[in-house]
Amino acid sequence: MPSMSADSAPPPDERALRMAVAAQPDSAQAHAALASFLCGVGRVDEALAHLDREIDRQPSKIWPLSIKAGILSGERRAAEALDVHRALVAAAPGVPLLWANFGSDLAAVGDVSEAAAAFRKTVELAPDFGPAWLGLATLPAMLGDTDVAAMEKALVLVRDPHHKIQLLFALGRAHGALGAFERSFEKFAEANALRDTLVPYDGAGLAAFVEAHRKLRPSLFAAAAHHSPHADGAIFIVGMPRSGSTLVEQILANHPEVEGAGELFALPEVAASIGAFDSPDVLVRRLQTLTHAEAAQLGTDYLTRAGRYRRTDRPYFTDKMPANWRLVALIRRILPGARIIDVRRAPLACCFSAYTTYFNRHTDFPNTLEDLGRYYRHYLGMMEMVQGLTPGSLYRLDHARLVSNAEREIRALFGFLRLPFASSCLRPEENLRAIYTPSAQQVRAPIHHEQDRSHAYLRWLRPLQDALRAG
Structure with a gap:
């Protein structure tokens, strides 16, 4: 405004x-x-x-x-x-x-040593301060045996349940890094179980939300594309958390014509403004009844909200909110010229990595292995539906192929985006922008294969494997 x-x-x-x-x-x-x-x-x-x-x-x-x-x-x-x-x-x-907040912003800009010092000052002052322990756990090779002992002791002291959840996730990471995989999995399971009591996941609601999209017809989106007044500046990166989307955004942000804007809440805010989350079928009904003028205004509203986080005048920008996969039909309706990149990673590895990641109290996300598998299938279903409604509008980018042959895959991606290839995109680690996701430190290294941690935990992942295969 x-x-x-x-x-x-x-x-x-x-x-x-x-x-x-x-x-x-x-x-x-x-x-x-x-x-x-x-x-x-x-x-x-x-x-x-x-x-x-x-x-x-x-x-x-x-x-x-x-x-x-x-x-x-x-x-x-x-x-x-x-x-x-x-x-x-x-x-x-x-x-x-104050020290914990300082550490978080230092980590975001990539100052690992000073971030670690700030987090350690935090836990020196407050040994049960969960966010600081989790901050340390997300930095490379920062936790050892003495830290594990300190965190185990802190679990007895902590009173804030959200701090306890973060302590448990930090312990899960620390035990795993030390090779104590059974103890590590126990901590992750305990963290998710506690989170489920505080931030319950509405799996039935998501299933109904996705199913409602089957009522949509291709003609609705063809008409929207014909009447769209918007330029093609928005690039949405969607998919599962821990799929490699932060790396993809970092690659794009190293292009001279693209600004990496991070995980924006602009699209969910626009969706909420039309009641999209009031009940499972509201969004579909609104998509079917929007006039061209109303759709255009919602597109303008999105661009205005996203513009608040723009820092450059580059013609393109990324919106890397993974959960926007739920709203790809809305994107196609109100911003039909926008590009959408669907980042995929091996399902088991991706889901297990998400299971071991802390999500805040405002994020509706599964807390059990079974629900994670079902969530992944709902995501695939939505992608398939929208691809069928608007053929060629979604670009599927496979993380394994990207890290195996970066130049080939990046060239193909820019072909879809209709942007010239830039060799700087092969060196995303050179970009010094602030990054606020759990992958912040990983993408500050050259493009590389990440270790698939799920193999060390396979004996406990049968519920996830079964849920991924079901349906």
Whole structure:
């Protein structure tokens, strides 16, 4: 949303928030509420300027710095946030959360050694701080026997269940790295079981959502493509988590015409605005009844929301939210000129890697091996349906072939994208952009074969194997 003109009245919500700040000028809560509102309507720089004034006005207080750091991190501006983090930990060196947040942004920009130091400072101050242990576990070769002992002890102390989940995932990784695979699997299973009590997965709802798409007909998308006013700038990278999608985005982001924008919530937000998640068949009914003007407006809405995270004027950008596979029909309806890349990895390896990955409390994702197998089959079903509805609109990229013959596969990918090949894309590790996914450190290395960890755990994966074969 653009800034208001000087003679226009602020919206009632904003007026109330500004009145609260005026009435309580030293209230961190009042300033945070106003800053959150400004960010929510796309006026991020205005929110940051407001906080800068408070930082100057109250140099002895840490809350304006803390809110500013949170905004910069949330806006994927980790490099800008680092100086704010440094000021925070200097002003309040005994606050674990500040060190953990600092470590997360250091990891995002690839500063592994300083990130590790920040995470270790966190657990020195708070031994049961799960996010810091998980942060360490995602850095290369950072955990050893003494860390395992410390985490096992922390499990007895921890009270926050979400911190406990992250501790368990970190322990699963650490035990696995040390070759204790049975103990490792036990921790992963315990982590997922606890998460299931807090963030239950709606498998029946997803199955019905996918099934509803069988009502769609090719003519709907042919008409949409004919009337689309949008350029072809959006490149969606979809698929299963842990499929190699971060590597694909890193490759594309090294092209001079493509900006890597990361995992955006723009498309789910547009979908939610038309009630897509209210019940399983709402999205399909809306897709069938949208006028061309309404579809075009939703496409514009998406581009506006995604534009908030753009940092360059490159003509193309990536949206690497894996779960957007659920919304590929919506993409084809409101942005028929957009490209969609479906990244595939061997099903067992991909699903097991997802099982060993922490997903936050806002992510609807399976917590059992059986549900993971069914989830994978729903994903395949959706891809097949949309490919049938709009032939040639989805590009399937196989991760194994990509790492085996990178130049051949990257050339073919750019052929689909109708972009010239750039040799810089063969060296994605040279791109220094911030990365916020669990694969951040892996894709900072040259393109390579990743170890398939599932082989060491096969004796416990029969439920996943059976679910992948069913149906």
